[in-house]
Amino acid sequence: MLTPDDHKVSPIVDGGSGNRGYMKACTTGFMGRCPNCMRGKLFTGWATLKPICDVCQTKLSDFRADDGPAYITICIVGLIIGPLLYWVDDWMPPSPLIQLGFWLPVTLALIFVILPRAKGILVNMGWALSLKHDAHGHPADDTKD
Numbered sequence: 001m002l003t004p005d006d007h008k009v010s011p012i013v014d015g016g017s018g019n020r021g022y023m024k025a026c027t028t029g030f031m032g033r034c035p036n037c038m039r040g041k042l043f044t045g046w047a048t049l050k051p052i053c054d055v056c057q058t059k060l061s062d063f064r065a066d067d068g069p070a071y072i073t074i075c076i077v078g079l080i081i082g083p084l085l086y087w088v089d090d091w092m093p094p095s096p097l098i099q100l101g102f103w104l105p106v107t108l109a110l111i112f113v114i115l116p117r118a119k120g121i122l123v124n125m126g127w128a129l130s131l132k133h134d135a136h137g138h139p140a141d142d143t144k145d
């Protein structure tokens, strides 16, 4: 049976602040920043999640996004590129090589921009909802500590 204490926020994860707003998590995730301190970078490189925040030592690797960012990116890029491709092809059908030379870089640019932002938002929402996972991807059991 759940007690009110079962939903308490771990002071190790949030630094004891207890403030885990969803909007804060989304905006910091979109900017690629740590959800706890909002200053530390979320990624090393393009979209590789840092295991621990350099500023506040929040263990970021506990919050996994798995395939979610890829699905979100596919949906957004598909919703943008699909109708535009159809419209351009219907309006003035260019040769397939011109289409490939234009749409492929545009698609890759959108993926390059959207994927890390989607991953940041999902990881930070995991932090906001306290959805911790262990090293094997299974939900973490805080009662074992």
Ligand SMILES: [Zn+2]
Pocket (backbone or CB within 6 Å): 034, 035, 036, 037, 038, 039, 040, 053, 054, 055, 056, 057, 058
């Ligand atoms: Zn931090």
